[in-house]
Amino acid sequence: MKYLKIITFFSLLVFFSSCEDFFDQTTKIDIPPHVPKLGVTALWLDEGNDQLVTVFASVGALEDENSSAVSDAMVTLAENGTQIATLEEDNTKKGFYRPSVPVELVAGKTYELTVSAPNFETVKAEQVMPSKPTIKKAQFVNSVANSNNNGNGKLHLTISDDDGLDFYLIGVESIDTSESYSSIYSNSGIAEDSGLDYSRVILKDETFPGADLSQTFDAYVSSSTGTVDSVRVNLWSVTADYYRFDRTYNAVQNADDNPFAEPVIMHRNFEKGFGVFALGDKSSLVIPVE
Amino acid sequence: MPKINLTKDKQTMKTKLLLCLMFFLGITLQAQDYTISGYFEDSETGEKLIAANLFEASSGAGVTSNTYGFYSLTLPKGEVELIASYLGYQAVTKKIMLDKDMTINFVLTPNSVIEEVVVVAEKTKKIQKETQMSQVSVPVEQIEKIPALLGEVDVLKVLQLLPGVQSGGEGQSGMYVRGGSPDQNLILLDGVPVYNVSHLLGFFSVFNSDAIKNVTLTKGGFPARYGGRLSSVMEINMKEGNNKEFHGEGSIGLISSRLTLEGPIQKEKTSFMVSARRTYADFIAKPFIKAASRGSDTDFKMKLYFYDLNAKINHKINDKHRVYLSAYSGADVFGTNIKDKSPNGDYFVEKAGIDWGNITTAARWNYMISKKLFANTTMTYSRFKFDFVVGEEDKANGNLETFDVRYFSGIYDWAGKVDFDFIPNPKHYIRFGVGNTYHTYHPGALSIKAESSSDPFKIDIGQNKRYSHEFYGYVEDDMTLGALKANIGVHLSGFKEKKTQYFYPQPRIGLRYLLNDRWSLKGSFTTMAQYINLLTNESLSLPTDLWVPSTEKIKPQTSWQAALGAATTVRDDIEVSVEAYYKKMKNVVSYKEGATFINLEESWENKIEQGLGTAYGAEFLIQKKFGKTTGWIGYTLSWNKRQFDNINSGKEFPYKYDRRHDFEMVVSHQLKERVSVSATWVYGTGNAISLPIAGYKGYVGVGYNGQPNTRTFNVLGEKNSFRMGAYHRLDLGIEFTKQKRWGERAWVFSIYNTYNHKNPFFIYLGRDYSPNGTGQKSFKKVSLFPIIPAFSYRFKF
Known part of the structure; x- marks a missing residue:
């Protein structure tokens, strides 16, 4: 009798085990509703389209709508606590803000970008303008003979580095402004391909703080107008936030659609919002192709 | 003459040294x-x-x-x-x-x-008398009574029910001890490290309880004899084999069967033990697959099983010398082979297979050098390998073309060690020894091969083998100084990989102060160093996880841990302990954000981030090890954090297995002489996870047209800032035993997750597609195990 009871009990369990709904192992879970926040991007590298700030409203992960431009935002820039500029929305591009006159940023000074808009919490981010970097020496040696007279060789570069942790972005380009292609490669071991612009490399001076960095990079420069006799080497010193944003953006690109990839938290430095405010200053040097 | 003086000087020096040593050790002549x-x-x-x-x-x-x-x-x-x-x-x-x-x-x-x-209990050593803290052991007999998933008795799953030890996720056999990661556990089977302790993606462990004699887990207060890992040492000793008469035991369960045989080869001198376990899902599926493919031009073959084989021989040479030889081999084998045949003899085959497993062997020699000095010399070999193959064979018009892709990884160890126990008097127990391990790492390689008459090729992508030596020496003394007992020692370890060398002295101290006969206070401070690392996917214990060495670029992991506690024995048979700990870890490893083991073109060294770990908390344990009712109640309150420069923007975040509350209750009760019941209830705070929270548009540089490029950024919340729902589960079991003419048999019935709680395994962002719906996005929780009844039949003869 007692065995019968046990067998009946287990039979009932097996019966219940076959009930699909009862044992549906996927269930919906609720998360708090998303409150839209300002998503601000400002990557100021002292080049074309510089001092651009994009302001968009965030959408929740469960929403299908696209992130929309915020046109009624108040975007201001302060230097060492004093407001020095108000940025205006581009007439042709909603959500794109620029100062009416480019602001001259001074190394060592602290800049605070503040964005506020109706129905959004005000967001702020702060950056200290890095010093202009020093290209101590640069040499481009063409190593591959080719019929197109492109620059395809080695860039030997020496950077004079300050004390402390510094971050650099390096690029090389044709000096003519016509359609051309150029790239520098991260084959040196210290640098990595920039995620924001694959034709550049990015690095930090962890391994050589305060010392000169001499490094050789593979590089390629072409020009549609003729022979590449000389190239422009660009060196930026960028802030830690630029470096982190670039690295996480690069990781996001690499991890796209890969289920085995580790999750990536996009770097952000705006409190109470999303996005990044980052600065960089550039030095350039035109050198002949040898 | 000077020669004689020199000898005298030497003798005098020796005498002085001996006297100093005796003074230090408290030896009186x-x-x-x-x-x-x-x-x-x-x-x-x-x-x-x-x-x-x-x-x-x-x-x-x-x-x-x-x-x-x-x-x-x-x-x-x-x-x-x-x-x-x-x-x-x-x-x-x-x-x-x-x-x-x-x-x-x-x-x-x-x-x-x-x-x-009770009388016996009074005479056994009490927890409050021992110097060692943060150590737990569960008798194997008790482990076998605890209800288990699908009736598979599992040592690791039982250890997860102890305070300070956490499982990874639902049904996983990975262990997270006091905030550590799985690679920080040194799991020794007869003194040999086992690198992958999981079967079936972590749902079962490789340890067959029938072959096991003893399990001890040390979570902190590590004596100097232990080293090489930061967070725990689990020692599992296999049975030596009955040296008096032949016996056997086994079980037939829902997914596997086991058989263990043991007995004397030469009575009371040489004995053996052999134990085997194998699953049989493939055997059950075989007739169905055969029936389904009958009459078709397609043959389908499948391999789907895991097995474990343990064996041990021990031989007593004489009263002073004994030798042991033990071995373990286990693997998971998954494979499919689909063959499409043509009447003219041509065929096309698609095949895929995954095979991973461990082999360990140990040869030991026990030598009682004197009444006070005991030596154990051990030579060991350990191997873990993972092999994944997909391929095709195409035979057409008499021409055979093959194409195979193989991914391979593994680690191989050869090791030797000599350990001494010197017991000069009851106030000192001195242990010292040395050891060396030669590691060979194979951290992931891909081989692509095509054979055909027209265009054969072979490409090898991946990482070269790496080699290292890990060596150590230690000395410790467990000394009694009145009411104070102390275990003081130092573990010196070093590591050499290519031209890079590391050396870490690791002081250890454990103290016990006896307040009275019933209560003691305990404290410990230990430092540890770890030279090998496991690159692991956080979500699952995959066999693709890679063991890699410390290198010039990857620094060794180090830690220090301080613990304080109190222990007592109530009613002579219930041990009660409470401990608080604080652990700091340096150079812990993690994959970089966005990194994956699949990308073999990038060196594994470039995929690693190293950072800091902090874990602290308190553990409470009441345990009754013998009598009609046995079991324990455990509770852990803990915090567990990580910080990496390039993960989560450098901000500290909760480790995935940061579990604020962890409660477990395990009870076995002998209802009648032949009937015993058992129950387990566990509750744990949900695991920390990262979820996407929002998206926004931003610009990412200038395009070829000179205009800013924009894209939508998906924003993950801060690393591990969400919590899965709490985990809780009740398991029940009942065992009926009966004496038979040939021995003893038992029917074991169990229910896993009795009230069918849908415990979270993972959460993903999906869509709800209703018949007329638009497919609204939603987060969905996937649970693995509903209520699962199981039974097994055990026998002993």
């Missing part, structure tokens, strides 16, 4: 001291008893047997009353006249479970 030594054995099986106790009644001097059952006790000349005891065994009292060094082997008889063993 009493001619009347004699030493009793020998082994503790089980009367029925001849198995050596680990951590059995011997003490002298009047003086209270005592000693505990070592891993090989050896003890040594030095006492003054005269009549002594010796009491030998071991948990779950009848104590033996022996009065002798001690007037010379003696060898006594204590042969203890197991208690019947039904007996109330």
Whole structure:
């Protein structure tokens, strides 16, 4: 009798085990509703389209709508606590803000970008303008003979580095402004391909703080107008936030659609919002192709 | 003449050194001291008893047997009353006249479970008397009574039910000890490291409980003899084999069957033990697959099983020398082979297979050098490999073309060590030893091969093998200074990989202060270093996880841990302990954000981030190890954090297994002589996870047209800032045993997750597609195991 009871009990369990709904192992879970926040991007590298700030409203992960431009935002820039500029929305591009006159940023000074808009919490981010970097020496040696007279060789570069942790972005380009292609490669071991612009490399001076960095990079420069006799080497010193944003953006690109990839938290430095405010200053040097 | 003076000087120096050593060790030159030594054995099986106790009644001097059952006790000349005891065994009292060094082997008889063993309990060593803290052991007999997933008794799953130990996720056998990661656990099977302890993606462990004699887990307060990992040491000793008579035991369960045979080869001198376990899903599926493909042009073959094979032989050469040879082999084998045949003999085959597993072997030599000095020399080999193959064979018009892709990874160790136990007197127990391990790492390689008459090729992508030496030496003394006991020692370890060398001295101290006969306070401070790392996917314990060495770029992991606690024994059979700990870890490893093991073109060294770990908390344990009712109640309150420069923007974040509350209750009760029941209830705070929270548009530089490029950024919340729902589960079991003419049989019934709680395994962002719906996005929780009834049939003869 007692065995019968046990067998009946287990039979009932097996019966219940076959009930699909009862044992549906996927269930919906609720998360708090998303409150839209300002998503601000400002990557100021002292080049074309510089001092651009994009302001968009965030959408929740469960929403299908696209992130929309915020046109009624108040975007201001302060230097060492004093407001020095108000940025205006581009007439042709909603959500794109620029100062009416480019602001001259001074190394060592602290800049605070503040964005506020109706129905959004005000967001702020702060950056200290890095010093202009020093290209101590640069040499481009063409190593591959080719019929197109492109620059395809080695860039030997020496950077004079300050004390402390510094971050650099390096690029090389044709000096003519016509359609051309150029790239520098991260084959040196210290640098990595920039995620924001694959034709550049990015690095930090962890391994050589305060010392000169001499490094050789593979590089390629072409020009549609003729022979590449000389190239422009660009060196930026960028802030830690630029470096982190670039690295996480690069990781996001690499991890796209890969289920085995580790999750990536996009770097952000705006409190109470999303996005990044980052600065960089550039030095350039035109050198002949040898 | 000067020569003679020199010899005299040397002798004088030696005498001085000896006197200094004696002073330090508290040795007094009493001619009347004699030493009793020998082994503790089980009367029925001849198995050596680990951590059995011997003490002298009047003086209270005592000693505990070592891993090989050896003890040594030095006492003054005269009549002594010796009491030998071991948990779950009848104590033996022996009065002798001690007037010379003696060898006594204590042969203890197991208690019947039904007996109330209070008298014995009084004589066993209490938790408050031991110096060691943060150490737990669960008798194997008790492990076998605890209800298990699909009826598969699992040592690791039981250890996860102890405070300070957490499982990874639902049904996983990975262990997270005091905030550590799985690679920070040194899991030793007969002294050999086992690198992958999981079967079936972590749902079962590789340890077959039928082959196991003893399990001990040390979570902190590590004595100097342990090293090489930051967070825990789990020692699992295999049975030696009954040296008196032949016996067997086994079980037939829902997913696997087991059989263990043991017995003497030469009675009381040489014995063996062989144990095997295999799953049989493939056997069950085979006739169905065959029936389905009957009459078709397609043959379908499938391999789907795991197995474990344990074997051990031990031989007593004489009273001073014993040798042991033990081995383990286990693997998971998954494979499919689909063959499309044509009547003209042409065919096309698609095949895929995954095969991973461990092999370990150990050869040991126990040598009782003197009554006070015991040596164990061990040579070991350990191998873990993972092999994944996909391929095609195409035979058309008599031409055969093949294409194979193979991914391979693994780690191989050769090791040797010599350990000494020196017991000069009851106040000191000194251990010292040295060891070296030669590691060979194969951190992921891909081979693509095509063979055809037209265009054969072979490409190898991936990482070269790496080699390293890991070496260590240690000395420790477990000393008694009145009410204070201390275990003080140092572990010196080094590591050499290519031209890179590391060396870390790791001081260790453990203290126990006896407040009174019932209560003691304990404290410990330990430092650890770890030179090998596991690159692992956080979500699952995949066999694709890679073991890699410390290198010039990847620094060794180090930690320090401080713990304070109190221990007592209530009613002589219930151990109560409470401990608080704080652990700091440096250079812990993680994959970089966005990194994956699949990308073999990038060196694994470039995929690693190293950072800091902080774990602290308190653990509470009440445990009853013998009697009609056994089990424990455990609770852990803990915090567990990580910080990496390039993960989560450099901000500190909760580790995935940061579990604020972890509660477990395990009870087994002998209802009647032939019926026992058991229950387990666990509750844990949900795991920390990262979820996407929002998206926004931003610009990412300038495009070729000179205009800013924009894209939508998906924003993950801060790393591990969400919590899955709480995990809780009730398991029930009942066992009916019956004596038969040929031995004993038992029917075991169990229910896993009795109230069918949908415990979270992972959460993903999906869409709800209703018949007329638009496919609204939603987060969905996937649970693995609903209520699962199971049964198994066990037998012993």
